[in-house]
Amino acid sequence: MSIVKNKKRNILPGFGLSMGYTVFYLSAIVIVPLSMVFFNTVPMGWEPFMQAVTAPRVLAAYRLSFSTAFFASLFDAVAGLLTAWVIVRYRFPGKAILDALVDLPFALPTAVAGICFATLYSPAGWLGEISAKWNLQIINTPTGIVLALIFIGFPFVVRTLQPVLEELEVEIEESAHSLGATRWQTFRRIILPHLFPALLTGVTLAFARSIGEYGSVIFIAGNLPMKTEIAPLMIMSKLDQFDYAGASAVALVLLLISFSMLLALNAIQEWQQKAYR
Amino acid sequence: MLKPETSTTTTAVKRRVSDPLWVRIVLISLTFLFFVFFIFLPLGMVFAQAFQKGWAFYLECITEPYAIKALQLTLTTVAIVVPLNALFGLSAAWAITKFNFRGKATLKTLLDLPFAVSPVIAGLIFVLLVGSRTPFGGWLGEHGIKIIFSTPGIIIATLFVTFPFIARELIPLMEAQSRDEEEAALTLGAKGWQIFSKITLPNIRWGLLYGMILCSARSIGEFGAVSVVSGHIRGQTNTVPLHVEILYSEYNFTASFAVASILVFLALLTVVGKVSLEKHFQKHSLEN
């Protein structure tokens, strides 16, 4: 008896072509360019690298980017939950329009969002006038940055919550209700824990996006050194001075943070799937 | 994201344990309040500012040569970026959903990488790769090829930023559709290209269109990455968002908002297109 070993092959055609092109394009557009950040930082050596990324102005920028992104995504958590709840659960005139407009921050060029907010809150702007009366300075302050970031991050929270909220079974709520729980207890004890992983995912997405955000922020921020300079702007200004190594160093730190957020996000999603499947 | 084979979105609100009327009124009002501050007022302001000096001035602002040039550059960019990323999306989705191979999960993660990268860094990496001060860029420069501070740079940076959009729509869609139809076509004697064009492509056309709309919207509006690589040369390397920025920083607010209003209009169009595609898609998946 002779055993003829057959060659392994793919049944559907086009694996080599599609895979080859995918890997080639991915490398050319993403992997190789991204690796440049690394290759431009390494020759610096440790000391200059640390100097570049711990310069007081850079540290202040990181701190600002983080704190504003944090507060903005915190606000988005509340506003996003509210919006998703209202859109999924209630009927009211104008609902379809609200639902559609949730995506506007995705679709609107960030620069346009930036000049809108800057003008709106400028001392002569519609809302700037009002805030001036209360002696509240918004433009050129971290508060302004937070407002712009709220706008940018908002759809991430709504769009991750919406499907989960829609699939939440009525029976769960009804049984809680029939067991004598009040509406608020049902929400706190049953609905909110169920939504929590999705909420966390949405907020993380909003936060990750906010840290790197540039266009919508720079107009309202005013870019005052040590006060309202965000981290991406530091990269920009280093580039303007042709300090490529310095720019790469700052970028590398930002990238590492973003990638770890991406990994954290994957972990959250895995946890979510384990907990609710 | 288009959801494959589900149809729960915006189904009629079933009779659920309902909240008291006052709660509903308060929550709906709060939502509207949020939208007023963060969506309606900013949008309204664009148009108020744009038309501040009347129709004639508005038209003048959006038809002046630099604005037209910027629009042309933006449209050129979209016309190149969207097909290239669509081709990539189709190819990646085909490889990932029709075959089993090692490292698939890693490949999928790598596809999402650009989402996690700040736009400014997206610009920076291309300056580092092909800028005139780098070895490769210098070599290109000697041969008369200029990428950074010119149109190719803008296109490459935009390619990077919008890289995952189409692939990300197609992969879940094609995963949900299984390989049965392609295998059936194969046993009936169809060649690879025939299977792809007659069976696969028609099945994913709406998802593809959806991804292309998202990709176009982002290509039109990309600011940070393009800002790094463009060099801001008026009439040459200025896209529409960059033009808006320049006009704004010159305190030419009315002109800036007039040009911005075009972008707002396109954004609203995108949102409408997205919603109607989602509606269409749900109707279709219900039929199957």
Added chain:
Amino acid sequence: MGIELQNISKQFTGYTALDNINLSIATGDLIALLGPSGCGKTTLLRIIAGLESADSGKIILEGKDTTNLSPREKNVGFVFQHYALFRRLNVFENVAFGLKVLERSKRPSKSEINDRVEHLLKLVQMEWAIKRYPSQLSGGQRQRVALARALAVNPKVLLLDEPFSALDAKVRQELRRWLRKLHEEIHVTSIFVTHDQEEALELADRIVVINKGRIEQQGSPQEVYDHPANAFVYNFLGNVNVFHGRIKEGMVSLGEHLVDAPDELKNVDEKPSQTFVRPHEIGISKIRSSETDVIGTIREIRLLGGQIGLNLSCEGFEHPIEAEVPRELYLNLQLSKGDKVFVSFNRVKVFSGDYEI
């Protein structure tokens, strides 16, 4: 020979899907590959079609080695469990697909294609639906269109992967008979995969029973049903009572009773045994007819269509015994719950050794 499989093996990560399969199928036969889910029968079918590649072995279709051919070049018709109709094409375009993708030199003219599609749709009684889309058809109708589509390319063999399992019971019955009739008309060598022994017994010229990647037995439905080669086949082909006991000195223990061992097991050393008795091979009577009768009590009575199912607890048996009696007998004996009856085993089948399913 229509189909010849030589030493087909297939390994998936962690387990063997097919272990050295050898099988010959005569031209024009309708064959059932029967086995529990996960036994490798679908994998075998897909290997024949070329949709899966075997690790080793040869596939010869009509005298031609097709082992390394792509499914495209094999000229087999494949019918999928979930129909796999092209959802964006209408019924006509679905059936015409295989003809339209032919190279120009081989492609029939438009009118020939039209005629052929119409003929096929008539054959499957779907000519009324020519302009419909798959989503507008029921499951049974879709599967008939899928069959017409597979037949359009004049396949050398027709392969059907659990073709009726996604349909409800009544449609399944109907389609079975109809497929049998169709096969008599067109006589193309066909293999269908099923886990439903009734379907296999009713439809097939020959049955191939597969378990854990191996062929357990092949033969006509009659042979396989009446002379199962081993305990697995016996158990898989219909309901059965199993008694675990021992063979010793030419006798087999059946509960606490002893019966004569079959001739081939007369002289074996002491061994564990399994004894099988089908429910309809159990006799029920109110009067003792033989020494070997067992006394049982009716615990439960169930209506099974034409037959009556009885659940009996019998003296000397640990577990209850299932019996099936014709309706008339049941009425004549006026059986009711709690009655004492005499139970006889009309036909027993003994296998020695342990086996597991």
